[in-house]
Structures are given as C-alpha cells and as structure tokens.
Amino acid sequence: MPSYAPPPPPPPPPPPPMAPPPPSVSAQDQIAVTGSRVRQPNLGGNAPTGFVGGAENRERYAGREVAAVQSVAETPVSTFSIDVDTGSYANVRRMLTAGETPPEGAVRTEEMLNYFRYDYPPPTDRSRPFSVNADMTTTPWNAETRLLRVGLRGYDLQRRERPAANLVFLVDVSGSMNSADKLPLVQCSLALLADRLSPRDRVAIVVYAGAAGVVLQPTSSRDAVVEALKNLQAGGSTAGAQGIQLAYDVARRNFAENGINRVILATDGDFNVGVTDNQALINLVERQRADGITLTTLGFGTGNYNEAMMEQIADHGNGNYAYIDSPREASKVLEDELASTLFTIAHDVKIQVEFNPAYVSEYRLIGYENRALREEDFDNDAIDAGEIGAGHQVTALYEIVPAGRRGWLPGRRYETNQRPAGAGPDNGELAFLRLRYKLPGEQQSRLIEQPVSAALVASARAPRGDSAFAAAVAGYGQLLRGDANLGRFTFADARRLAEAGAGDNYWRREFLRLTELAERQRFAAADGGK
Numbered sequence: 001m002p003s004y005a006p007p008p009p010p011p012p013p014p015p016p017p018m019a020p021p022p023p024s025v026s027a028q029d030q031i032a033v034t035g036s037r038v039r040q041p042n043l044g045g046n047a048p049t050g051f052v053g054g055a056e057n058r059e060r061y062a063g064r065e066v067a068a069v070q071s072v073a074e075t076p077v078s079t080f081s082i083d084v085d086t087g088s089y090a091n092v093r094r095m096l097t098a099g100e101t102p103p104e105g106a107v108r109t110e111e112m113l114n115y116f117r118y119d120y121p122p123p124t125d126r127s128r129p130f131s132v133n134a135d136m137t138t139t140p141w142n143a144e145t146r147l148l149r150v151g152l153r154g155y156d157l158q159r160r161e162r163p164a165a166n167l168v169f170l171v172d173v174s175g176s177m178n179s180a181d182k183l184p185l186v187q188c189s190l191a192l193l194a195d196r197l198s199p200r201d202r203v204a205i206v207v208y209a210g211a212a213g214v215v216l217q218p219t220s221s222r223d224a225v226v227e228a229l230k231n232l233q234a235g236g237s238t239a240g241a242q243g244i245q246l247a248y249d250v251a252r253r254n255f256a257e258n259g260i261n262r263v264i265l266a267t268d269g270d271f272n273v274g275v276t277d278n279q280a281l282i283n284l285v286e287r288q289r290a291d292g293i294t295l296t297t298l299g300f301g302t303g304n305y306n307e308a309m310m311e312q313i314a315d316h317g318n319g320n321y322a323y324i325d326s327p328r329e330a331s332k333v334l335e336d337e338l339a340s341t342l343f344t345i346a347h348d349v350k351i352q353v354e355f356n357p358a359y360v361s362e363y364r365l366i367g368y369e370n371r372a373l374r375e376e377d378f379d380n381d382a383i384d385a386g387e388i389g390a391g392h393q394v395t396a397l398y399e400i401v402p403a404g405r406r407g408w409l410p411g412r413r414y415e416t417n418q419r420p421a422g423a424g425p426d427n428g429e430l431a432f433l434r435l436r437y438k439l440p441g442e443q444q445s446r447l448i449e450q451p452v453s454a455a456l457v458a459s460a461r462a463p464r465g466d467s468a469f470a471a472a473v474a475g476y477g478q479l480l481r482g483d484a485n486l487g488r489f490t491f492a493d494a495r496r497l498a499e500a501g502a503g504d505n506y507w508r509r510e511f512l513r514l515t516e517l518a519e520r521q522r523f524a525a526a527d528g529g530k
Contacts, residue, residue, distance in 0.1 A: 058270075062308035063105025064369035066483050069408045072357045079378050081371040081385035082152070082349045082394045083108075084340070086333075087299055087311060087323035089115040092480065093510075094302065094325040096517040101525055102480055106307065109477030110367030113395045116473065116507060119466045120153035120393060129345040130154045130388060132435060132448060136456035137463035140471055140497055141489035144405045146460050147471055148398040148452070150351065150433065157339045157390035164200040165342060166218070166256040169225075170247040171232060172267035174209040178234035181325070182301040186266040187229045189298065189330035193264075194225040196338050204250050208243025209235060218254045241281060248288045255292070260342050262319065263288075266298045269306030281309065285317035286384075294387075296341060298333070299323040318347060318387050332507075340389035346437040348385040348445060351396065352378045354432045359454045362401040362409055364485070366474050378436060381445050388437075397474050399485075402457050408485060430454040469501030469508060476515055491519035 070078070088111035095102045123131040133151040169190050177183040194203060203225050205216035216228040247263045255261055285295050295317025297310045307323075314321035320341060322333045333341060350373060355363055377383040388394060401407035412418045431452040436445040463471045472494045478486055479494070495515040502508040 058304040059103075059106075059302070060269075060306045060308045061103055061105035062312070062370070063103070063107065063481075066478070066481055066485075067365055067367075067369050067372075069362055069364045069485070071362055071409055072355045072360050076357065077352060077354045077375045078363070078365055078398070079350065079352045079373040079375050080365065080368045080396075081373055082351060082388060083110050083315075083368060083371050083386050084114055084388060084392045084394060085111050085311060085314065085321040086115045087111060087307065087321045090323040090325050090329050091299070091305075091307060093514055094323070096514055096521065097325075098302075099521070101521045104481050107477055107480040108367060108370070109474055109481065110371070110396070112473050112477040113367065113397065113470060114393065116469065116511075117393055118151060118395060118470060120151045122153055123155050126155050128448065129437070129439070130394075132433065132450060134433065134450075134452050134456075135467060136460045137467050137471065138460050139399060140463065140493065141475060141486045142399070144407070145399050145401050146457060147463070147467075147474075148400055148431070148456070149467060149470060150353070150396045150398070152349075152388065152392075152394040152435075154340075154345050154388045154390055154392045157343055157345075159198070159339070162198075162339055162343055162390075163259045164256050165197065165202070165260040165262070166251060166254050167197075167201065167203045167260070167342075168247045168251045168263045169203060169205045169229075170243055170263055170265045170267075171205060171207045171229075172209070172243070172265075172270075173207045173232055173234050174270070175235050176268055176270040176304055177301070179301060182268055183232060183234045185300055185324060185327070185330070186298075187232060188327055189324050189334060190264075190266065191226050191229055192327075192330050193334040193338070194222050194229075196335050197222065202254060202256075204254070205229070206243060206247045206250060207232065208246070212243040212246045214246070214250060218250070241284065244281070244284060248284075248293055251293045252291065261293045262296060262342060263293065263317075264296045264298065265313075266300065267310075268301040268304060269297075269299060269310045270304045281313050282316045285313050289316070289318045294344070295319040297321045315386070316384070318344070318384075320387070320389070337391070340392045343390045344387045344440055345390050345392075346439060347387045348381070348383075349388050349394075349435065349437040350378050350383075350385045352434040352436075353398065353452075354434075355400070356427070356429050356431060356454070357403070358426050359403050359430045359457060360400050361403050361405070362407040364399050364408075366397040366399060366478060368396065378434065381436075381438070381443065385436075395470060397470065428454050430456060463497070463500075465501045467501070468497050472498035472501075472515075473511065476511075476518065480518065491515045491522065495519075 088108040092102045092107055120133050121131055130152045135149050137147050139145040139147050171186060199220050202218040202220055204218040205228050206214050251261055251263055295314055296319040297314040299305060299307060299310045311321045324330050429451040433450050433452055435448040438445050475489055476494045479491060495512050498512055502512060
C-alpha cells in the first residue's frame, strides 16, 4: 500500500517569477511590430504573460478520459502511435504560472514525459533509426505495481548533414493575434528559426487574416526574412484555411527534391471565418502530406487558444505541435531542437506490447489516450501513426501488476467469469515488444521485435536518477488529470522524486517549480480560492 501522507498546506503568498532569465537572443532584439495596435512588450523574462485579465476564455481542448486498467487475461495486447509533441507541457506551464488550474483536457501526460530528454543510448547503426530500451522500477504511488519504461532515441544529425529545407512560415495576423503574447512572440520565434537556417534553405512567408497573401517570396536571405517579420501587424478576422492552402501552394511551387518541405503555422488557432471544422482542415493537410509537404504548428497566446485544432492538424500533417509561451521556449524548440523539429527519420511509428499472463495480471498505459490504436492497426501500413525526428526521444510508461499481487480490478462472482492467473508460458518473458516504422520515402513498414525479460520484476528497485524524474513527471501529469489510481501521491511527492534526477538542468529545475505552483493551486482550489 502507498505510504505517502498529505503534506501540510504551503504558505499562502504567491510565488515569485521564475528564474533565470533567458539567454541573449540576437534576432529577438531586431523584432518590433510596425503599425501594430499593440506596444512591443518586454520579452526578456522567462515567465509567460498569462491570461488576459477579464477577457472571455474561449480556449478549446480535446482531452480524453484517463486510460482504463486492462486485464491481461482479456486484453493482453496494447497498441499505440508514438507522440513527440510537447505543446501540452508548455501550455500547462503557462496556466500554472498565471495562477490558473489547467483543465484536465489540456493535460497530456505523454507530452510532459517527452518534453524532457533521458539517458537512452543512441542507435549503433542508422539502418535502424532509433534505439529501443526497456527498464523497470517500483511504483512511487503503489507498492503492489511496477513501472515498465519503454524508451526510443532517434539517431542524431549534424547540422551539415541536414538536407536543404523549403519552409513556408504561415503567420496568423488576424485581430485575435493583437496582444503581447501572440504576434510579437511569433515574430521573435520565427526570427530565431531564421538565424539557424543555412544558405541552402529557402523561406517564404504567407500571412492570413481577412484574406491571405504572400509577403515574402522564397529566399535564402536571413535579413530579408527578419525584415518581413518585423513589418507584420495584426488586424481583421481569421480565414485560416485560405492561408493554409496558399502556404501549401507556395511550398509546392518551390518543392525541394530529397529535401525538407514543410509549412510552419504560427497562430492562436482562432479560426472564426471560413473553414472552421477540424475534420475539413485534417482532410486538407492529409492530402498535402501525401505529396510530401508536412506541417508543424506553433501555438501562441491565451483566452481563445484552440489547442484541439493545433494538435490534431499537426498530427495528421506528419509534423509536430509545440506551444510557445516565452522566448526561451522558442529557442528550445526552434534552435536547440531544430533537427528534430524539421528532419523526420522515421514515420508511422507504432508500438505494440503483448504481456505474458504468467508474469503480469493487469496493466495500464500512462498517457497516449488519443494515440491508442486497435490491435489489428499495428500490421496495417495504411494506418497513420506518429513521426520521429533526428535526435527525438519517445518515452512510454506502463504501470503493471505482477502476477500474484493485488491489482485494481475487483474479483468476479462466477467461476467462468473469473480471470485466469498465471496461464501464460513460463518462458522468462514478461512481455514482447514490437515496433513498426517506415523510413522516409518508403510505403512498406519495417519491424523491430524484442522480448522484455521477466527478471526485471525481481530486480526492480525504487526509481532514481533518470527513472525517478520520469516517474515524477508521469505522476505530476496524472495528478493534473485527476487520475484516481495514484493513491495518496501528491505534487510534493513528485517534487521530492524529481529532485533525485533534476541535477543542474534548467528545464528539470523549472519542473520542480511547476510542482510547487500546481500544489499551491490545488490547495487554493480546496480552500475555495481564499
């Protein structure tokens, strides 16, 4: 049984701003909004600007219920698509920093896990684009269960190895972008990306509001890109689908054979004119995906943020989704992780785990609710799945009940309805792990298979270092989601656990601070906001 006790209430004063400040960003200093109705903000701090006071909150999320516990006797196979998006983590950080409790639908635990890097070894041979790793620890919130961690790490790509990029920046300049945390931050972010491009790359800029237009034809001039960004201004209603279509047209006319062809959409997602149906937008980006043009979405702002649309169209566009709440986050996504953001090393990556009932009676996958696939989808190459970029990492955590231990599911009255225990082969395999993926340009998937040793159960120890940090992030995410299977585990427990693996890494130290903010919000809500 869990041994955690609730901590005493924290002191009531509000938290101080986060620190340290972001690094100096040369391109950021050159950005100012010409003719905009908003004053250029001071973007020097790391903390997001938060919600607009008094404004109606029309943010939209498409969260799923926490995944159900599965009986191995009845559902031995778990299948899901990978996910390398990180937008949920940054968006939740923005809310907590602003003193808001994130809605459960905004929290996707897998994106929180994948926001951080872990100590997975790189692949030894690029013929297999990623390494596959598995380890096990005890569970911090349940003495009866174990945490099985599955980790992938894509091969790294040096800057000189990256193929030429044909990029189209698609920028929302509608009236809804007329605030300090939107268009000015978009300009800063895309200028950072322009700083990292090579002379072989070409960038065009398309804007949309009441109408869509090309404000910069494809160019390799970094100065021309920055100047065009500097002159953008917000105003008018939004016709996002028109802008996306024009951006794809520009990308197609300048298609880079054997290169990167991508539209990068920067918006708050408030499509209030024209095509507003998510499915229509999904159909549009899927058609372009088939022609080799992918889509990355960068979310900005508060109050009317449509995250449901942003995440879905990026997924269907074979791209990735990130939320930008500060210049530091822009630097992380568009400078530090540029190769991962732009260059795909494998697509339609699926994971399937078959558990052996001789060693596992119950399990649940933490997160990935909106990435779940049917068992038969695994071998079907027509089923779309997630992409992994150069240097990307993917982490998945299964909480399992070893055979003979007390699980979550109740017993059954009738003998024929009871779940048999220990019915699997005693072959020393806890589970069998399968991965399917396609290399760029290929339509037929490749298969990786490897057993997971049952010896991991007996050798499992309390998580420490990297595994402790991953468990802490998972617990934090599930607490925010209202997971009922965490026992008495608290944000304070997550913080203590994360300390063991935080080191001096800026992003991990910031996570500790976020657990404090979440804890304060939880106590404030319990106290009626007093």
